[in-house]
Amino acid sequence: MFATASGARPGLSMFPPFRPAGSRLTTPDHLELEDAWRRIQAELRSAVTETTYQVWLEPLRPRRIDGDTLVLTAPAPTRTWLAERFSRVLQTCAAAVLGPEVTVSVVDPADASAGAGPAPLARGFDRDLAGDPRAAAAAQAFNPKYTFDQFVIGDGNRLAHAAALAVAELPAQAYNPLFLYGPPGVGKTHLLHAVGNYVAAHGGGLGVRYTTVEAFTNAFVHALHSGAVDRFKSLYRDNDVLLIDDVQFLESKARTEEEFFHTFNALYDTGSQLVLTSDRLPRDLAALEERLRERFESGLVADIAPADYTTRLAILRKRAQHDGVEMADEGALHVIAERIVANVRALEGALVRVVAFHSLTGRPIDAALAAEVLDGLYPSAGPRRRSLEDIRHATCDLFGLTEQELVSQSRAARVVWPRQLAMYLAREMTDETLPAIGRAFGGRNHATVLNAVRRTTDRIAGDREAWETAHSLTERIRTADDRGD
Numbered sequence: 395m396f397a398t399a400s401g402a403r404p405g406l407s408m409f410p411p412f413r414p415a416g417s418r419l420t421t422p423d424h425l426e427l428e429d430a431w432r433r434i435q436a437e438l439r440s441a442v443t444e445t446t447y448q449v450w451l452e453p454l455r456p457r458r459i460d461g462d463t464l465v466l467t468a469p470a471p472t473r474t475w476l477a478e479r480f481s482r483v484l485q486t487c488a489a490a491v492l493g494p495e496v497t498v499s500v501v502d503p504a505d506a507s508a509g510a511g512p513a514p515l516a517r518g519f520d521r522d523l524a525g526d527p528r529a530a531a532a533a534q535a536f537n538p539k540y541t542f543d544q545f546v547i548g549d550g551n552r553l554a555h556a557a558a559l560a561v562a563e564l565p566a567q568a569y570n571p572l573f574l575y576g577p578p579g580v581g582k583t584h585l586l587h588a589v590g591n592y593v594a595a596h597g598g599g600l601g602v603r604y605t606t607v608e609a610f611t612n613a614f615v616h617a618l619h620s621g622a623v624d625r626f627k628s629l630y631r632d633n634d635v636l637l638i639d640d641v642q643f644l645e646s647k648a649r650t651e652e653e654f655f656h657t658f659n660a661l662y663d664t665g666s667q668l669v670l671t672s673d674r675l676p677r678d679l680a681a682l683e684e685r686l687r688e689r690f691e692s693g694l695v696a697d698i699a700p701a702d703y704t705t706r707l708a709i710l711r712k713r714a715q716h717d718g719v720e721m722a723d724e725g726a727l728h729v730i731a732e733r734i735v736a737n738v739r740a741l742e743g744a745l746v747r748v749v750a751f752h753s754l755t756g757r758p759i760d761a762a763l764a765a766e767v768l769d770g771l772y773p774s775a776g777p778r779r780r781s782l783e784d785i786r787h788a789t790c791d792l793f794g795l796t797e798q799e800l801v802s803q804s805r806a807a808r809v810v811w812p813r814q815l816a817m818y819l820a821r822e823m824t825d826e827t828l829p830a831i832g833r834a835f836g837g838r839n840h841a842t843v844l845n846a847v848r849r850t851t852d853r854i855a856g857d858r859e860a861w862e863t864a865h866s867l868t869e870r871i872r873t874a875d876d877r878g879d
Contacts, residue, residue, distance in 0.1 A: 430491055431456040437487035442480075449717045449749060450476055451484075454500070462495050464488050467503040475750050476500065536594065536604065539716075540587030546712055548705030549827050551581055554696040558585040558669070562592035565600060565635050565667035569694035571658075572669045573676060576698035579737030582671040585698075586637040589669055593635050600634040607643040611650045631660045635667045641690070642672045645681035655686050662689070703781060703825055704834075706731040706741055713742055719749055725761025728781065733768050744768055780823050780871050782834040788871040789816040792863075801836035815864055817843050818850035823871065 438451050450472070457465040466484075468476050477500045488496045542562070547555050554576075560568035574582050586604060593602040605613075610630070617626035630636065636657075644651050661668055672679065675697075676690035701709065710727040713719075721727070726748055734741045744767075751767045752759045790797055793812040800813055813835060820831045821843070828840035835843075853860045 427456050427459065433491045434487050437490050438483065441483050441487060446753075449719065450480065450753075455503070457501070459492075460499075463497045463499050464492065465499050465501060468500050469746075470502050472746050472750060473500055473502055479750075479753070536587045536590040538591070540584045541591050542588045544712065544716070545581065545584055545588060546701075546705055546709045548701050548708070549830055550699030550701055550705065554581075554585060554698045557694055557696050558589055559592075561667060561669060562589045563596075565593065565597070566665050570662070570667055571690065571693040572667075573690050573693060573695045574669070574671045574698060575673065575675055575695065577673060577700065577736065579739045580698045580700055581738055582698055583639055584738075586639055586669060586671060589635070590637055597634070601632065602635040602637070603630065603633045604637040604639070605630070606639040607641055607650075607654075610638070610654065611643075611647060614650055614653055627657070627660075630657050633661065633666060635669070636661055638668065638670045640672065641670045642674055642679055644686070645679060651683065651686065655683070655689075658686070658689055668693075700736045701738060701741075702827070702830065703731055703735075704830060706735070706738075707781065709738060709741060710745055713745055717749075719745070719759065722758035722760040726759050726764035729761050729764035729768065782820055782824060782826060782831065785816050785820050785823065785871055786834070788867060789813075789819075792867050792870055801834075803836065814846040814850050815867060817846040819864070819868060819871065821847050823868075 435451075439447050442451065453469055453472075454476075455467045457467050459465070481498075484498045484500075485496075488498050542555070542559055545551075545555060554574050557569055557572055558574070561570075561572050574585060576582055590602050590604050593600055613626055613629070617623045644654055658668065670690060672690075676682075676687045676695065679687055679690075707727055710730055711724075714721065714727065727745075730741060730744045730748065734744055744764075748759060748764050748767050751757070752763060757763050786797055786800060789795070789812050790800055793808070795809065795812060799809055800816065802809065804810075817831055817835055820826060820834070821828070824831075826834070828843045832838035832840055832843045850864070854864050855861075
């Protein structure tokens with residue numbers, strides 16, 4: 395009764411419901427797809443707990459009704475598990491609204507077979523060509539989770555975040571173009587959607603459009619074949635803000651690159667804002683024409699680096715809070731943040747896996763569960779890298795201080811030495827930058843941290859008691875549990 399995109403039917407029943415030959419499911423006349431889905435959502439809310447609904451079922455989106463099958467999309471990391479786990483409740487709730495003959499299929503949003511229903515963002519090119527392009531652009535649904543409020547700021551993305559926010563507040567007056575670059579999964583697309591959401595909400599009616607280079611290319615090819623080039627140009631050029639993802643894929647696409655160049659110029663010359671992302675610096679896009687690389691570099695170029703440990707932990711905390719995940723302790727988040735270092739999407743996907751295993755087994759979400767779930771995919775690379783919080787806790791325990799005393803401006807000897815030693819160990823035992831360490835110890839600057847490291851190094855080298863104290867604190871930090879106690 396319940397099909398995944400692959401055609402497997404992992405539902406609880408061995409047989410589909412009986413239907414007379416040739417019958418087809420039809421949505422009742424008074425129900426459009428979105429209206430029907432809202433009613434199905436109401437049924438789901440009453441069938442499961444609110445937390446279960448928010449974490450697992452709320453992200454589902456209706457795509458279309460195909461014959462007698464309701465096609466839904468689900469996030470790729472949870473799609474297969476969700477299809478198996480919630481097959482009966484989805485079937486029952488859909489049948490309550492659409493009739494007993496309905497079956498439910500859950501597909502990946504990127505699956506081409508998902509059809510052209512309520513497609514994400516600017517991919518519905520055929521639909522946009524049929525109507526007014528500015529109205530179509532204004533009607534785009536930017537990902538509501540990708541906002542500035544939900545973006546976790548760290549040392550590696552601070553400039554990019556500030557620049558994107560400035561552009562959203564004052565399009566074409568701050569940085570134009572704004573070029574964001576960094577490896578996959580560090581938040582470039584999040585910032586693009588954040589700009590889109592902000593302009594749509596506070597831009598006073600400014601036209602804003604998001605597209606990927608892949609979608610731009612497909613739309614351009616379609617326009618060439620269908621004789622709709624003028625409408626294509628209007629679709630992308632009649633915007634006050636154009637957000638373009640993955641411009642590195644323009645390489646080796648000569649005709650698309652030419653059209654993109656003219657689109658860029660048309661928008662720039664009319665005072666429209668452009669925001670672009672890439673996985674490389676403009677000068678490293680060697681296969682692009684020099685004139686396009688020069689235009690990319692004519693505004694502000696801001697990099698986004700992979701998140702450090704503190705930022706990864708903050709991202710997980712925010713995601714867990716947003717999804718209402720109840721944890722036995724934060725040890726699970728520490729394990730995830732330690733194991734996954736390069737990609738925010740993988741980081742959040744790991745949290746989803748841990749929560750899914752918790753839902754299946756009933757075990758509490760703690761460090762042991764997270765380690766067990768992640769051992770196969772993300773084995774521990776070695777001794778745990780401790781957090782700044784771990785080091786502060788252990789230092790206070792050893793020296794009998796409160797955290798307020800440790801991070802205060804006090805120059806008392808009983809505080810200064812522990813603080814210097816803690817900053818020294820933070821430099822040795824974490825991946826944090828000097829500014830990040832300074833902020834964690836009372837908002838001190840990087841020069842103060844560097845001075846503490848030098849003083850502690852000299853003291854340990856010449857004072858046996860200081861060396862033993864440093865060794866004792868190091869062991870205390872290393873053997874502390876994952877909550878930093």
